[in-house]
Amino acid sequence: MAKITFIQPDGAQLTVDATAGMTVMEAARLNQVPGIEAECGGACACATCHVYVDAAWREKTGKAQAMEEDMLDFAFDVRPESRLSCQMKVTDALDGLVVRVPAKQF
Ligand code: FES
Helix, strand or coil: CCCEEEEEECCEEEEEECCCCCCCHHHHHHCCCCCCCCCCCCCCCCCCCEEEHHHHHHHHHHCCHHHHHHCCCCCCCCCCCCEHHCCCCHHHHHCCCEEEEECCCC
16 A cells, blocks of 8 residues: 655645555546546556656656657656656555646646
8 A cells, every 4th residue: 555645736735545556547546636637548548647756756666668758748748757647556665655747638
C-alpha cells in the first residue's frame, strides 16, 4: 500500500491509497482525482494522464521509456519531470509519492 498525493494547479491536494501493482493513473481514476483523464485506459496511447513528478521522487519513479517519451510529445506543457501516470507502477517504495496535475491535458 502506498499513499500518493496529487496536487492540482490551484494548490489543492488529494492524497489517495494505492495498492502495489496498480498504476498511478489507476489510483487517480479510482479516487476521482480531477485532471487525470486517461482516455486510452492506460495503453500509453493518449497522453491525457500526464503528471509532473515532484523533484524528491524523480529518482524513485525512474525515467520514461521510449514509447512513453514518444507519447509525451503530444502532452501539454511537457517538462523534464513529466511522466504518463499510466506508465508508473505503484510499489511500496513509492509510499508518499507526490505528483502535480498539469493545468490541462491537451
Ligand atoms: S492513460 Fe492514455 S497514455 Fe496514460
